[in-house]
Amino acid sequence: MREAWWRDAVVYQIYPRSFADSDADGVGDLPGITARLDHVARLGADAVWLTPFQPSPQADHGYDVSDYTGVDPLFGDLDAFDALLARAHELGLRVLIDVVPNHCSSAHPLFRAALAAGPGSPERARFHFADGDSPPNNWPSVFGGPAWTRVPDGQWYLHLYDSSQPDWNWDDPRTAELFDDVLRFWFDRGVDGLRIDVAYGMVKAPGLPDLPDPDAMEPMRLRANTLASDRPEVHDIHRRWRSIADSYDPPRVLVGEVNLPPERAVGYTGPGLLHQVFAFGMVTAPWDARAWAATGTALATGTPGGVTWVVENHDVVRTPSRYGSPARARAAILAILGLPGAAYLYQGQELGLPEVDVPPDARQDPAWARSGFSRDGCRVPMPWTTDPPYGFSLAPPWLPFPPGWGQYAVESDPPSLALTRRALELRSSLPFSPDDEVVFSADDDVFTAVRAGWFALVIAMGDRAVPVPAGQVLLSSDPLTSDGWLPPDTAAWLRLSGAEPKI
Ligand code: NOJ
Numbered sequence: 398m399r400e401a402w403w404r405d406a407v408v409y410q411i412y413p414r415s416f417a418d419s420d421a422d423g424v425g426d427l428p429g430i431t432a433r434l435d436h437v438a439r440l441g442a443d444a445v446w447l448t449p450f451q452p453s454p455q456a457d458h459g460y461d462v463s464d465y466t467g468v469d470p471l472f473g474d475l476d477a478f479d480a481l482l483a484r485a486h487e488l489g490l491r492v493l494i495d496v497v498p499n500h501c502s503s504a505h506p507l508f509r510a511a512l513a514a515g516p517g518s519p520e521r522a523r524f525h526f527a528d529g530d531s532p533p534n535n536w537p538s539v540f541g542g543p544a545w546t547r548v549p550d551g552q553w554y555l556h557l558y559d560s561s562q563p564d565w566n567w568d569d570p571r572t573a574e575l576f577d578d579v580l581r582f583w584f585d586r587g588v589d590g591l592r593i594d595v596a597y598g599m600v601k602a603p604g605l606p607d608l609p610d611p612d613a614m615e616p617m618r619l620r621a622n623t624l625a626s627d628r629p630e631v632h633d634i635h636r637r638w639r640s641i642a643d644s645y646d647p648p649r650v651l652v653g654e655v656n657l658p659p660e661r662a663v664g665y666t667g668p669g670l671l672h673q674v675f676a677f678g679m680v681t682a683p684w685d686a687r688a689w690a691a692t693g694t695a696l697a698t699g700t701p702g703g704v705t706w707v708v709e710n711h712d713v714v715r716t717p718s719r720y721g722s723p724a725r726a727r728a729a730i731l732a733i734l735g736l737p738g739a740a741y742l743y744q745g746q747e748l749g750l751p752e753v754d755v756p757p758d759a760r761q762d763p764a765w766a767r768s769g770f771s772r773d774g775c776r777v778p779m780p781w782t783t784d785p786p787y788g789f790s791l792a793p794p795w796l797p798f799p800p801g802w803g804q805y806a807v808e809s810d811p812p813s814l815a816l817t818r819r820a821l822e823l824r825s826s827l828p829f830s831p832d833d834e835v836v837f838s839a840d841d842d843v844f845t846a847v848r849a850g851w852f853a854l855v856i857a858m859g860d861r862a863v864p865v866p867a868g869q870v871l872l873s874s875d876p877l878t879s880d881g882w883l884p885p886d887t888a889a890w891l892r893l894s895g896a897e898p899k900i
Contacts (some may be wrong), residue, residue: 400425401489403444403491403652403672404446404738405702405738405739405830406443407444407739407741407824408442408443408444408445408739408740409440409442409446409713409714409742410446410742411437412425412689412711412743413427413449413459413472413679413752414776414778415777415779415789416429416793417429417432417433417777417781417788417789417790417793418451418791418794419432421790421791423790424472424790424795425778425790426470426472426477427472427477427481428480428481428651430447431477431484434481434490434831435486438654439818440817441818441822442490442743442823443489443591444490444589445490445491445493446493446494446592446652447495448460448495449494449495450469450494451463451466451467451469452464452469453469453502453504454502455504456559456763457559457561457562457601458761459495459556459564459566460558462503463501463506464505465496465501465575465576465579466578466582466583470777471634478586479678482586482587482588486587486590490581491590492589492590492592493590493592494588494591494592495591495592495597496576496579496583496591496593498565498593498595498596499564499594499599500563500564500565500595502562503555503560504606505563506559507611508524511524511526511549513641513815516528516550516552516878519850523565523571524555524565525554525555525563525564525566525601526550526554527555528552528553532544532545533553533605534606534607535556535608536607536611536625537611537622538556538558539601539618540559540814541762541764541767541768552681555601557598557625558663558763559764561763564601566600567600567601567634569602573634573637576638580638581641584642588651589649590649590650590651590652590672590673593638593652593654594669595619595656596631596635596653596665596671597620597653597665598625598631600630601624601625602721607616608623619656620658626878627657627661629814632665632670634652636669638668639671639672640698650673650700651671651672651673651713652672652675653664653673653674653675654674655675655678657676658678658695659678659679659692659699662674662695662699663676663700663704664676664698666700668829668889671703672697673703673704673739674704674705675705675707675710675741676694676704676705677707677814678692679693679706680713684720684725685856686839686844687834689732690837690839690844691839694837695844696886697736698864700834701738702739702830703735704737705738705739705740705741705781706740708729708732709742709743710741710743711775712772713777713832714752715750715751716729716746717751717752718751719752720751723751723772723813724751724886726746726813727749727812727816727875728886728887729815729888730742730747730816731872731873731888732844732846732856733847734820735852735854735888735890736835736848737829737833737835738831738847744774744779745779746813748779748806748807748813749814750777750779750780752775753777753796755773755774755793755796755797756769759773759797760773761773761795773796776796777796777798778794778798779798780803780806781807781808782806783798783806783807784803785798785802785803786798788808816874820873823871829848829852833849833852834848834850841859842860843857843859843863844858845866847893849898850896851892851898852892852898853868854889854891854895855888857883857885857887857888858886858888859885861880861885862878862880862883863882864882865877865882865883865889866893867895868891868892870889871889872889872890873888873890874889875887877889
């Protein structure tokens with residue numbers, strides 16, 4: 398196995414609740430994933446990333462962890478995890494798991510102990526507790542409302558997310574020690590790497606001062622709180638974790654969720670720091686050639702292999718709905734898979750799943766109750782077979798299926814599935830390197846990325862067909878016109894005429 402496999406890996410994100418249910422409770426689980434991993438292998442991905450499956454009251458669907466080194470009975474047990482890991486490795490898939498170090502669950506034994514121990518105790522010092530008649534500062538929670546909740550003895554505790562997710566105090570050395578053990582626990586078990594939740598959070602400004610302009614906080618974005626994110630000292634935590642990851646053979650990989658503008662996010666990677674970051678420039682960029690070229694350029698300035706190309710995950714609106722058409726979503730698949738470095742696909746993206754308008758009374762996202770914003774529409778379970786219940790579960794699913802879900806099923810072979818498989822096959826056969834230089838441009842409504850001088854990714858992002866550059870079309874997200882032009886909302890991969898790849 399190559400040590401730097403992650404630099405150009407295609408990682409398939411699995412949201413365990415919604416992938417496959419083996420025990421007919423309507424919620425996906427680890428044995429369900431194990432049984433369906435061959436779908437991921439057949440797609441041609443290199444690795445899977447599992448969002449949290451550790452014990453949790455599930456207030457934020459696992460991002461509220463009450464035990465960092467176990468498996469929630471909803472999803473199975475440690476034996477089921479070991480079986481999943483073994484099956485993945487047998488199929489040649491690496492496994493990344495989520496670690497959530499900014500906050501835990503209010504059901505975590507250490508938070509419970511802090512509540513029981515009372516003000517001024519060493520137990521409370523593990524979190525951010527403070528006195529006051531009103532919230533100790535003006536920070537808003539990312540999920541809406543204040544970032545502080547009062548406990549019966551009058552103190553307040555800080556939670557940048559839901560009130561069920563108290564923030565750890567990273568100024569207390571016991572926090573780093575606790576997480577050292579968490580990392581070692583999973584690395585010793587054989588996981589290949591970690592996706593670090595809110596990796597740009599954790600450290601807060603000393604004294605937790607007021608934000609000068611709390612109204613400037615964009616909803617659902619921590620980054621506008623510069624007193625609680627992107628603090629320089631956070632890199633010390635990453636350095637500590639990198640030395641733990643590097644002490645393993647093969648070294649384990651650290652991928653940070655760094656939801657900052659691309660030019661800031663790229664600074665989180667490099668020797669001694671994180672291997673890779675999720676930077677969300679491509680997630681937030683509108684369907685616009687100039688926006689894509691600018692974002693691509695900013696992301697590509699980072700450590701080669703350090704950025705991830707990603708347009709979907711469990712927190713954002715599915716691309717067919719976000720961009721406004723299934724064709725655009727297919728083009729975006731060719732975009733992320735054609736650029737140098739790692740690409741992340743979210744489960745169901747390969748099926749062209751659209752965002753679902755989940756009925757309000759069925760919505761489960763805690764952000765829905767706090768702010769009226771719901772991420773449930775991208776979390777509806779996977780359709781495997783054409784007819785209800787679509788091979789997901791024998792019980793009603795935890796989020797209801799919309800009508801017509803079967804047209805997207807793996808068994809229905811939707812157009813984006815064949816496209817994703819073909820793109821992955823071609824990607825692995827072309828002489829690509831994560832170190833390839835890439836030059837982005839936008840000519841009116843045509844987006845182009847030229848890679849290593851010989852390969853071009855071209856997308857017609859306007860409402861007209863456009864001629865393709867001279868060369869051999871290797872793959873297109875939809876058929877070209879009879880004149881060989883690129884129709885609107887279509888991407889193509891080309892080998893440019895007169896330019897030979899350097900092998
Ligand atoms: C980012 C995760 O992707 C999201 O689902 C979660 O709600 C927040 N971090 C808080 O953990």
